[in-house]
Amino acid sequence: MPVFNQYYYEPLETKDVLRLVALDPATDERDPLSCTIFQCRRSAQRQEYSAISNTWDEQTPSQTLEIRCDDDISYVRITANVDALLRDFRAREKPCYLWVDAICLDQTNGEEKSQQIPLMGRIYGEAKDVRIWLGPDDRVTAKVFTLLRLLSQVLDVQPQWHMAERVVFHLNEVFCRKDGVVGLKSLLNFFSRSWFSRRWVVQEAMLAREAIVHCGRYSIALLSISLAATRFLSLDVASYPVNMAASLREPTTKRGILELLWYFHEAECRDPKDRIAALLGLVPNEKRFPLDYTAHWTELYRQVASLAFGLNDRAINFQLLRVSAPCPIQEMPSIRRGSLTGQSLGNGPYLSFLTYETQTPTSGILPHLNGGNIRFSPLTEASHGSIGIPQSAGNGVTESPT
Incomplete structure (x- = not known):
């Protein structure tokens, strides 16, 4: 050209x-x-x-x-x-x-x-509609789409093993096998297509008036896939892509950006800024903030952290409570790098990407509500995915990413 x-x-x-x-x-x-x-x-x-x-x-x-x-x-x-x-x-x-x-x-x-x-x-x-493109079809796409339609029509039943029995029945029925292994592998391979792991597609699908999934020559309503994924979870063999597909039916209108970041923390993107930008359309209007896509990703992360504190986001307070025990700061564990993939301090979802420094607490209440100083430290490329990495606690104890 x-x-x-x-x-x-x-x-x-x-x-x-x-x-x-x-x-x-x-x-x-x-x-x-x-x-x-x-x-x-x-x-x-x-x-x-x-x-x-x-x-x-x-x-x-x-x-x-x-x-x-x-x-x-x-x-x-x-x-x-x-x-x-x-x-x-x-x-x-x-x-x-x-x-x-x-x-x-x-x-x-x-x-x-x-x-x-x-x-x-x-x-x-x-x-008028959103057309989802998964890529070309293969030799089992027709059977997988048939299975997805059947699973989407299964009524929700309890206990879980009753649902699992029905899922296995349809696996064997569609793939003409008695052990369900071929159908299980085919379904997992289908959900391994990259669309089900990407970050931008979450809001694209959840905000659609009508969403239709295309895989080569075949098409199916996204709602059918989401319902089928929900039924498939009864087998306890699911991965993030299956969970993501199942979650596309759930309303997100009341979730703030921190909840969304955690809920879809495994969703992938190429640009660090897109970890936030790709979910912004799901944030309620009253909690949205201006986005400067020309800024460095570290600055964008600071904006989100500052906004969350300014809005008194309950999600932050719940996580701060986990580390607000009345002990000297030097006894607190070192806060190390976590990449929005589930690594977190105290098994909490948010401290993996949002950290803070405070004065030594004098009581058991939240330090930042007792005269503590919130400060966000500079980020480094090595800490990709983190909102804050404390450099020093101000008492000779150095915090460093690993």
């Missing part, structure tokens, strides 16, 4: 504007992909669109998408994954209107991303 044909992103006119893709129709799947990109004001009457939820999968752009603008033709590079989903969603006769982050966001413009990322929740919530 010649350099002079590279598509140039026109700056967004206002903060209330987003870009949409009008994907040209084609009767043959092998036809080249082409589209137009236009800006649309969210507050005005706008074109209905489908928002795409997919993962980058560490792919480098290897395909091209033709973009028509008046009499000019230019190109953007896209990954093989985006190329495949566009071909699958392309209509035969009419343009298909889509929001695809890899195309609709100028990935090289940090200022634009700071402006658009806080709107992600609304972009997905206001779409």
